[in-house]
Amino acid sequence: MKIGCVKEIKRHEYRVGMTPDCAAAYKAHGHSVTIQAGAGTEAGFPDEQYKAAGAAIEADAKKIFAESDMIIKVKEPQESEFPLFHEGQILYTYLHLAPDEPQTKALLKAKIIGIAYETMQLADGTLPCLKPMSEIAGRLAIQEGAKYLERPFGGRGVLLSGVPGVPRGKVVILGGGVVGMNAAKIAAGMGADVTILDINANRLAYIDDIFGGKVQTLYSNEANVKACIAEADLVVGAVLIPGAKAPHLVRKEHLKLMKKHSVIVDVAVDQGGCIETTHATTHDNPVYLVDDVVHYCVANMPGAVARTSTLALTGTTLNYGLMIADKGAEAACKASPIIMKGLNVYKGHCTYKDVASAHGLEYMPAEKVI
Ligand SMILES: NC(=O)c1ccc[n+]([C@@H]2O[C@H](COP(=O)([O-])OP(=O)(O)OC[C@H]3O[C@@H](n4cnc5c(N)ncnc54)[C@H](O)[C@@H]3O)[C@@H](O)[C@H]2O)c1
Numbered sequence: 001m002k003i004g005c006v007k008e009i010k011r012h013e014y015r016v017g018m019t020p021d022c023a024a025a026y027k028a029h030g031h032s033v034t035i036q037a038g039a040g041t042e043a044g045f046p047d048e049q050y051k052a053a054g055a056a057i058e059a060d061a062k063k064i065f066a067e068s069d070m071i072i073k074v075k076e077p078q079e080s081e082f083p084l085f086h087e088g089q090i091l092y093t094y095l096h097l098a099p100d101e102p103q104t105k106a107l108l109k110a111k112i113i114g115i116a117y118e119t120m121q122l123a124d125g126t127l128p129c130l131k132p133m134s135e136i137a138g139r140l141a142i143q144e145g146a147k148y149l150e151r152p153f154g155g156r157g158v159l160l161s162g163v164p165g166v167p168r169g170k171v172v173i174l175g176g177g178v179v180g181m182n183a184a185k186i187a188a189g190m191g192a193d194v195t196i197l198d199i200n201a202n203r204l205a206y207i208d209d210i211f212g213g214k215v216q217t218l219y220s221n222e223a224n225v226k227a228c229i230a231e232a233d234l235v236v237g238a239v240l241i242p243g244a245k246a247p248h249l250v251r252k253e254h255l256k257l258m259k260k261h262s263v264i265v266d267v268a269v270d271q272g273g274c275i276e277t278t279h280a281t282t283h284d285n286p287v288y289l290v291d292d293v294v295h296y297c298v299a300n301m302p303g304a305v306a307r308t309s310t311l312a313l314t315g316t317t318l319n320y321g322l323m324i325a326d327k328g329a330e331a332a333c334k335a336s337p338i339i340m341k342g343l344n345v346y347k348g349h350c351t352y353k354d355v356a357s358a359h360g361l362e363y364m365p366a367e368k369v370i
Contacts, residue, residue: 001031001325004068006061007039010075012283014042014306015313017072017093020049022318027054031325034058034068043306065089070325074313075300082106088347090329092321094118094129097344098358104350105359111348113329117317119352120342128338129320131178132312137301138182138238141265142171142190144296145234148263148287154294156261158233161191168193172232174220174249174274175239176203179267181210183236188214195228225249230257237266237274245272252276255291262293269297330370340366 003026005018016039018026023033033055037047047057058064065071065084073093077085079102085091088111095116097104107114117129142160149155149169160169171187173180176198187194188211197220198204204217218224229235229250235258239246246268255277266278273279277290280299287296302309320339324332333340343351349364350356356363 001069001328002034002067003031003070003072003325004034004064005036005039005072006064006081007036008074009078009080013075013300013303015074015303015310016040016043016045016306017074017314017317019310019314020045020053020055022314022321023050023055024053025318025322026325029322029326032056034064036061036064040310043310045310070321072317072321074310076100076103077107079106082110085110085112087111088113090115090324092117092317092324095344097352097355101359104345104355104361107345108348108350108361112345113343113347114345115324115329115339115342116344116352117313117342119344120320120338122338128316129313129342132316133302133309134178135182136305136309136312137267138179138236139186140301140305141179141183141236141238141267142186142192142234144286144298144301145171145236145263145265146190148265148294148296149233151261154261154287154289155263156233156259160187160234169233170231171195171234171236172228173197173236173238174225175237175268176200176207176217177238177240179238179240180236181207183238183267184211184215187234192234197224197228220249226254226257229254230259232258233262235262235264235275237264237268237278239268239274240271246274248274248276250275250277252290255293258291258293260292263296264293265296267301270299273297333366333370343370346370 026033035050035055037059070090090113092115149158151157158169162168169192171192171194173196176196195216197218199220208217266273266275268274278297281297286298343366350361351366
């Protein structure tokens, strides 16, 4: 197969869909690889490393789109890329089609085969290509929260670890899933006083076992949430109800319970946020104040640590990508239910139920079209 990887053009997106090691792996499987010049530079992978791995370097993205059987990316295609696809071409990337009607319609019109990282699913319901980004966002939430707690960045001037004789900072994490666990790990490692709230009793028991008493677990209900945020220096929003908008666990009127210049990092912003006053921000301008509480609500947090994120993402996408390249999209879907779950659009058909219903489109089960 001819495989192409283009430079990401979304604002402040520095990740790249393929590392030089990935390029070498595709080559070793007998495929040809073309990388757009400079595609990996911002993540610390210069063109020379791709060349050494056997990839061709091409300056013109249009040429790569035109000549590749499969395009490997990170973010969903941007509007200027919509006309560059051709019928039957495989697009392997994050797509996030449910909230994006124009993109869904453009990809259907282009009759491509769109396999989305975020809907690939293991038998236990977990999302292998989303997990590494949640791990990163969870860890980064504490790093960013600690920074914005510094007074010059707008925070209340609290060091999360405290020092001998001075109390530790209080971190409250709403949701103990992948983001929440990773946030807790870093916060506890820094020596903060950490509380996690979740509605899942098994999850709370697991967290209690793993952290051996270093992290306080609490049932998530309104009374506990209110009591915790009133004490918190840093609140991390990490709730997810799959396929649904995040519930507003902290409402606007609750902000007045919080300490002046405390910080909220609402990682769940991509699902609407679990804080009512959340709205999406960018790495350009990540924070804003509501009722004297600092809000950090960047929707693509992992983009800030492009190198780590690229290595983490490609660590999971490579093996599925190799299967798609080796067998072709149809046979790969038939061989792997995980890849089949990733199929969102197939040659003009919408093959993902939630995407079809989000845009009033006819849903065509993947099994029927391939
Ligand atoms: N902003 C970013 O850059 C970024 C990056 C990665 C992930 N995310 C988002 O972070 C969110 C969390 O992702 P995840 O991978 O940790 O999900 P997850 O499914 O692993 O965890 C979600 C947790 O929320 C809990 N939960 C559900 N309702 C709750 C409630 N009312 N109170 C408390 N807990 C509740 C669930 O029991 C579960 O343990 C998602 O919205 C995800 O899309 C954002």
